[in-house]
Amino acid sequence: MITKNYSSNISKKKIFLLSIPIFFSNLAIPLVGIIDTGLMGNLGQSKFLAATSIATSLMTMIIWSFGFLRMGTVGIVAQLYGKSDYREIAKTLQRNFLIAIVIAICIILLKPAIIGLTKNFFSTSTETQELIKTYISVRVLSIPAEFIIYILVGFFLGIQKTKISSLLIIVLSALNIVLSSFFVLSLNLNVFGVVLGTLIASYITAIIFSLFTYRFIVTKFQIVPTFHRLMVLSKLLKLLTINFDIFIRTVVLTFSFLWITYLGSKLGEDYLAVNTILMQFIILAAFFLDAYAFSTEGIVGFTVGKRNKKSFSLVVKNSIQLSFFTALIISLFYLIFFKQIINIITDIDILRFISYKHALWIIIIPPIASFCYQLDGIFIGASQTRDMRNGMMFSVACFIVISIYLTKYFGNHGLWFSLLLFLALRSFTLKYFLNNIIKKF
Secondary structure (H helix, E strand, C coil): CCCCCCCCCCCHHHHHHHHHHHHHHHHHHHHHHHHHHHHHHCCCCHHHHHHHHHHHHHHHHHHHCCCHHHHHHHHHHHHHHHCCCHHHHHHHHHHHHHHHHHHHHHHHHCHHHHHHHHHHHCCCCHHHHHHHHHHHHHHHHHHHHHHHHHHHHHHHHHCCCHHHHHHHHHHHHHHHHHHHHHHHHHCCCHHHHHHHHHHHHHHHHHHHHHHHHHHHHHHHHCCCCCCCCCCCHHHHHHHHHHHHHHHHHHHHHHHHHHHHHHHHHHHCHHHHHHHHHHHHHHHHHHHHHHHHHHHHHHHHHHHHHHCCHHHHHHHHHHHHHHHHHHHHHHHHHHHHHHHHHHHHHCCCHHHHHHHHCCHHHHHHHHHHHHHHHHHHHHHHHCCCHHHHHHHHHHHHHHHHHHHHHHHHHHHHHHHHHHHHHHHHHHHHHHHHHCHHHHCCC
């Protein structure tokens, strides 16, 4: 197989065209959350939405904490792709698969502790707590499949096959939406139906695309993956070091969003439900803007592997500009259609009323957040994970302190303002560390 030879001129058009399939796949991910939120938000009682909010926030924190299975795969695979080392690419996949299965089994065994955490950490009614327990008990069983999907997406992004990675996510999301809607609307399974749809969709997708990936490696790379020299200490240590840095960074990041849920629960279940709805707007924008980050991860890794400083500088400048401009368009869309979307998501009057009062935050956050989203992709592609970790730890520490103060004196508006400051801090810290990547050339 012959790798792509990127010219020194990485234009905005090239980045945009490479990002197009990722736009569609990334839109599918928050669409699942919006559909799930809509399914729960139209059942007539806040407890269903509150339970889904807490359970999904906690499980997202746990699952996303192991996002290194995707992010670490992208950076390493992209750099190996730049060196045309296909056999080592296959070994990297196999090593990450082993790590993923071991971690998934450990999480499943810790299910009672996870459920216990929700009882002690969140102030909810007994009925809500039972619904949370139901969700978590089922969702943990999907983790092995979800981790495998992470790795497969990272692999295809790393070798610049964005159409395949996008198709994978679209299949997963479409199955999730169809199954969850069927279980909730037709079988009246409420929270259990939502999470059962996620479980089944995850395993179907993981099995189909694992088989496809094996065939892809055999035909395109012209090698047959084996277990020979799989457990090489130096390779494992490099992989674990990169993965551990991303793990710490992601744990801290996902904790910050769990912290938002926690502070929201202290304000009451109505505010908790409203914040769940509003976060769907932020997640939608984030996944849309991440298309640029995902597409440039592979290019950045490739330029680092080739040691092409000019290409690296161009992809940084052009991708950040594209991301910011797209964020402005998203904000304009939210400005025009915010109330209409809220009315679709929930039919509960009090939740609609409170949501309307928070429209400003939803409109101004995307452009500010676009910088840190794109810088994340650049650092992942360059495998500059230690700086990512340090910057995130500093930003989250500041966020927690600021959010406690602002929420105390300004309520839910203070919480959303602190989120805005947190996203800005992430951008400033990553910009500070950017020179460490340039030194690699």
